[in-house]
Amino acid sequence: TLSDRLAATFKSLRGKGRLSEEDIDATCREIRIALLEADVALAAVRPFIAAVKQRAMGSEVSQALNPAQQVVKIVNEELVGILGGQTRRLRFAKQPPTVIMLAGLQGAGKTTLAGKLGRWLKSQGHAPVLVAADLQRPNAVTQLQVVGERAGVPVYAPEPGNGVGDPVAVAKSSIEFAKSKMHDVVVIDTAGRLGIDEELMRQAADIRDAVGPQEILFVLDAMIGQDAVTTAQAFLDGVGFDGVVLTKLDGDARGGAALSVAQLTGRQVMFASNGEKLEDFDVFHPDRMASRILGMGDMLTLIEQAEKAFDAEQAEEMARKLMGGDGFTLDDFLAQMEQIRKMGSLSKIMGMLPGMGEMKQQLAQVDDREIDRVQAMIRSMTPQERRDPKILNGSRRARIAKGSGVHVSAVNNLLERFAEAQKMMKSMGRGGMPSLPGMPGF
Ligand code: GDP
Ligand code: MG
Numbered sequence: 374t375l376s377d378r379l380a381a382t383f384k385s386l387r388g389k390g391r392l393s394e395e396d397i398d399a400t401c402r403e404i405r406i407a408l409l410e411a412d413v414a415l416a417a418v419r420p421f422i423a424a425v426k427q428r429a430m431g432s433e434v435s436q437a438l439n440p441a442q443q444v445v446k447i448v449n450e451e452l453v454g455i456l457g458g459q460t461r462r463l464r465f466a467k468q469p470p471t472v473i474m475l476a477g478l479q480g481a482g483k484t485t486l487a488g489k490l491g492r493w494l495k496s497q498g499h500a501p502v503l504v505a506a507d508l509q510r511p512n513a514v515t516q517l518q519v520v521g522e523r524a525g526v527p528v529y530a531p532e533p534g535n536g537v538g539d540p541v542a543v544a545k546s547s548i549e550f551a552k553s554k555m556h557d558v559v560v561i562d563t564a565g566r567l568g569i570d571e572e573l574m575r576q577a578a579d580i581r582d583a584v585g586p587q588e589i590l591f592v593l594d595a596m597i598g599q600d601a602v603t604t605a606q607a608f609l610d611g612v613g614f615d616g617v618v619l620t621k622l623d624g625d626a627r628g629g630a631a632l633s634v635a636q637l638t639g640r641q642v643m644f645a646s647n648g649e650k651l652e653d654f655d656v657f658h659p660d661r662m663a664s665r666i667l668g669m670g671d672m673l674t675l676i677e678q679a680e681k682a683f684d685a686e687q688a689e690e691m692a693r694k695l696m697g698g699d700g701f702t703l704d705d706f707l708a709q710m711e712q713i714r715k716m717g718s719l720s721k722i723m724g725m726l727p728g729m730g731e732m733k734q735q736l737a738q739v740d741d742r743e744i745d746r747v748q749a750m751i752r753s754m755t756p757q758e759r760r761d762p763k764i765l766n767g768s769r770r771a772r773i774a775k776g777s778g779v780h781v782s783a784v785n786n787l788l789e790r791f792a793e794a795q796k797m798m799k800s801m802g803r804g805g806m807p808s809l810p811g812m813p814g815f
């Protein structure tokens with residue numbers, strides 16, 4: 374597996390400073406193979422790997438993770454990011470009905486999806502109607518009616534007077550129908566062809582122009598692998614779409630299509646279909662898809678555990694420092710701050726220390742830019758200055774201010790706050806509870 378190959382790549386490596394370029398290249402080679410094996414299009418793999426490499430080159434060696442794990446973590450984060458981070462929600466019209474149009478090749482799963490979407494919308498408190506605008510195949514209307522019945526959602530189908538044989542007319546009149554019957558969402562099922570077809574695209578574009586959908590969802594069979602990109606591009610050019618629904622994820626496809634389409638069209642997968650039954654449907658989860666594409670859920674779990682363990686260790690060490698009182702230096706101050714940034718907020722750290730739970734409420738969220746400034750200032754100090762800030766006279770302060778791009782008053786302010794923190798450490802060390810936790814001024 375990829376995990377094994379990566380472990381082998383990094384047999385001997387440990388280090389300080391930055392990740393080395395060779396290590397990163399070696400990992401990226403393995404990641405590249407894994408992505409191609411997952412059917413991610415080559416055109417999508419290249420920019421993806423380039424982004425990962427750039428980020429990895431800039432990052433410092435983590436103390437919690439080995440270099441392979443660290444690069445994999447970056448790969449995973451980038452992957453989740455491109456796949457959409459948090460899944461985008463459906464856009465609803467200010468004036469109902471909201472119109473959702475489904476487009477995609479024949480057999481992609483549009484009609485099935487109409488039922489699933491209808492059922493899901495209904496469960497969310499909407500009153501959807503499904504519209505049979507696929508008049509290409511003789512039994513397409515009946516198929517949607519069966520699906521609608523199973524989903525408990527009404528189906529609007531062509532009848533004499535509303536456009537028999539004319540999908541554009543059916544789609545258009547369905548909007549009036551929805552208004553009159555108080556349906557707030559209209560899901561339009563359209564025809565597909567086996568391949569990309571100009572006439573089909575024109576018909577879909579005509580339906581689009583007739584109904585002005587809030588969302589055009591491109592329905593994509595995850596099993597078509599490498600072809601996903603050309604198909605998606607053709608639909609993007611021919612009809613345009615706002616989001617993607619990936620179907621047949623119950624098969625053995627690794628889901629590379631999700632990355633290819635997101636990377637190359639900038640449109641995100643919003644829903645995932647994983648079976649023929651109406652319940653086999655969910656909003657898309659980028660994190661789950663990322664680990665499916667990488668095929669290394671176990672490694673990601675390991676990474677998470679390693680980081681948690683490391684954070685706990687750091688917190689314990691900090692607790693010892695807090696309780697010890699003496700010897701709290703600017704280095705410790707900086708280390709605390711880095712820890713805080715890594716963990717998100719001071720309140721979390723305090724939560725990890727025994728007996729500090731109640732103090733969490735008192736703690737404000739830490740400002741990231743503030744931490745950047747403090748970091749820059751402390752990093753501009755010599756080791757001696759960090760250990761013994763008393764030697765920081767006017768000219769030293771001016772040098773530090775210049776070196777970190779801040780005004781001298783910011784350096785003065787930092788030193789005042791540090792002195793307060795130090796005092797507080799001492800009072801905690803003597804067992805008294807301070808009125809404020811160890812990090813005043815944030
Ligand atoms: P359409 O031509 O795009 O409307 O596609 P259909 O909805 O008619 O689906 C084509 C075939 O794929 C049908 O046999 C469906 O039961 C099947 N199908 C649709 N979605 C899925 C899915 O998520 N998983 C599996 N295994 N089959 C699916
Ligand atoms: Mg169909």
